[in-house]
Amino acid sequence: MKYFEANFDGLVGPTHNYAGLSVGNVASLNNAKNSSNPKQAALQGLQKMKALSDLGMVQGVLAPQERPDVYTLRRLGFTGSDADVIAKAAKQAPSVFRAVCSASSMWTANAATISPSKDTLDGKIHFTPANLTNKFHRSLEPETTGRILQAMFNDEQHFAHHKHLPDNDHFGDEGAANHTRLCSDYGAKGVELFVFGRYAFDYNKPAPRNFPARHTFEACEAVSRLHGLSDDKVVYIQQSPEVIDQGVFHNDVIAVGNQNVLFYHQQAFVDSALKLDEVRRKFGDASELHLIEVFDHEVTVQQAIQTYLFNTQVITLPSGEMAILAPTECRDHPQVSAYLDQLTGRGTPIRQVHYYDVKQSMRNGGGPACLRLRVAMSEQEHKAVNQNVLLNDALFNRLNLWVNTHYRDQISEADLADPQLLNESRTALDELTQILKLGAVYQFQR
Numbered sequence: 360m361k362y363f364e365a366n367f368d369g370l371v372g373p374t375h376n377y378a379g380l381s382v383g384n385v386a387s388l389n390n391a392k393n394s395s396n397p398k399q400a401a402l403q404g405l406q407k408m409k410a411l412s413d414l415g416m417v418q419g420v421l422a423p424q425e426r427p428d429v430y431t432l433r434r435l436g437f438t439g440s441d442a443d444v445i446a447k448a449a450k451q452a453p454s455v456f457r458a459v460c461s462a463s464s465m466w467t468a469n470a471a472t473i474s475p476s477k478d479t480l481d482g483k484i485h486f487t488p489a490n491l492t493n494k495f496h497r498s499l500e501p502e503t504t505g506r507i508l509q510a511m512f513n514d515e516q517h518f519a520h521h522k523h524l525p526d527n528d529h530f531g532d533e534g535a536a537n538h539t540r541l542c543s544d545y546g547a548k549g550v551e552l553f554v555f556g557r558y559a560f561d562y563n564k565p566a567p568r569n570f571p572a573r574h575t576f577e578a579c580e581a582v583s584r585l586h587g588l589s590d591d592k593v594v595y596i597q598q599s600p601e602v603i604d605q606g607v608f609h610n611d612v613i614a615v616g617n618q619n620v621l622f623y624h625q626q627a628f629v630d631s632a633l634k635l636d637e638v639r640r641k642f643g644d645a646s647e648l649h650l651i652e653v654f655d656h657e658v659t660v661q662q663a664i665q666t667y668l669f670n671t672q673v674i675t676l677p678s679g680e681m682a683i684l685a686p687t688e689c690r691d692h693p694q695v696s697a698y699l700d701q702l703t704g705r706g707t708p709i710r711q712v713h714y715y716d717v718k719q720s721m722r723n724g725g726g727p728a729c730l731r732l733r734v735a736m737s738e739q740e741h742k743a744v745n746q747n748v749l750l751n752d753a754l755f756n757r758l759n760l761w762v763n764t765h766y767r768d769q770i771s772e773a774d775l776a777d778p779q780l781l782n783e784s785r786t787a788l789d790e791l792t793q794i795l796k797l798g799a800v801y802q803f804q805r
């Protein structure tokens with residue numbers, strides 16, 4: 360049976376904006392209060408999906424969420440009609456209001472952690488939505504994410520869905536942004552790397568001082584237990600607290616892996632040499648493994664954060680060759696583009712570099728890799744996926760039309776309080792659930 364990896368990209372939601380909500384995420388803070396262009400953001404995302412599909416990859420779409428989240432505002436004591444709730448919250452608690460307007464579910468690398476069927480005890484693909492407890496605006500996502508994932512992977516024979524971990528910082532879980540799977544082939548049992556920022560119950564262990572460590576060791580262990588992974592195929596690695604303090608808020612800002620390639624910065628991990636030895640041992644045929652370490656003198660951590668060199672997608676093309684898909688920020692940085700130019704000639708499986716413009720997302724600290732959730736699957740599992748979420752030319756055209764019909768081309772902070780924006784979003788999302796045949800996944804539909 361043939362196995363491959365599919366990418367499910369988040370459709371950017373109609374309220375995409377820059378609210379400076381993510382302390383520790385340099386781009387989010389630097390662009391706070393700039394006005395955004397949701398239409399352009401969504402179209403940029405669709406272009407990237409189309410490009411992958413044109414490369415012969417299986418590409419899917421993950422629906423955005425309903426914002427502003429008036430249900431959360433009601434929980435927080437705002438009353439009246441939806442328009443009243445929005446007006447009161449915007450006036451009385453502007454910071455809270457900005458948070459409930461975020462389109463942050465677009466970064467689907469944070470939607471969930473996924474273990475392919477070859478790795479799990481029961482032979483199913485396992486999904487655990489990330490609780491995203493560290494940021495209020497992101498903690499609003501997991502319930503709906505879970506419903507959307509169930510509507511996309513709706514077949515108990517092949518897919519197992521778990522509830523997100525307890526909503527508490529001790530189990531802070533940021534999903535696949537901190538998870539990488541290495542394997543000789545997508546159809547072989549893989550080594551799952553779980554990267555965390557701190558230990559929740561042991562204050563003597565190293566932890567960052569300036570910026571939060573969003574993901575805990577205990578969350579990693581819990582997901583690995585839930586998914587039924589074997590200990591001899593799991594590696595837990597702590598992210599270096601120093602790089603978190605420089606703005607590396609997720610591991611996918613400093614490392615990315617695909618099949619037998621791990622591409623990472625020299626400063627990414629605590630006890631790097633020891634941990635990479637464990638990876639080699641658990642991988643099995645270590646001679647097949649390509650650990651591509653980027654040194655400070657080649658690209659500094661700061662340059663990696665500016666350009667998102669590691670927030671690239673490393674994909675295996677149908678030809679078997681690997682390509683690295685980078686944001687145009689990498690192409691436009693002399694040192695980083697020089698690095699990527701020479702990388703393809705180094706005798707590793709990575710042979711091609713492609714650049715994509717995802718600037719609307721980059722300004723909030725989300726590069727190409729943040730925008731996608733990976734699911735390695737077999738042809739049979741592929742058939743069990745809700746086929747309406749898989750991109751083809753017809754769906755691409757349909758979604759472009761949908762975005763052009765419903766999205767605004769500018770949103771500033773004041774626009775978020777326009778009650779009409781909620782109506783526009785609901786109309787758009789209602790139509791989207793029909794296009795993608797998701798059923799009633801949103802609260803306003805239930």
Ligand SMILES: NCCC[C@H](NC(=O)CCC(=O)O)C(=O)O
Pocket residue numbers: 376377378379380381384387388461463466468469494497536608609723724725726729
């Ligand atoms: N994986 C990339 C995630 C980026 C995301 N940014 C944000 O939520 C910024 C939103 C804002 O500031 O408006 C985050 O930090 O979790």
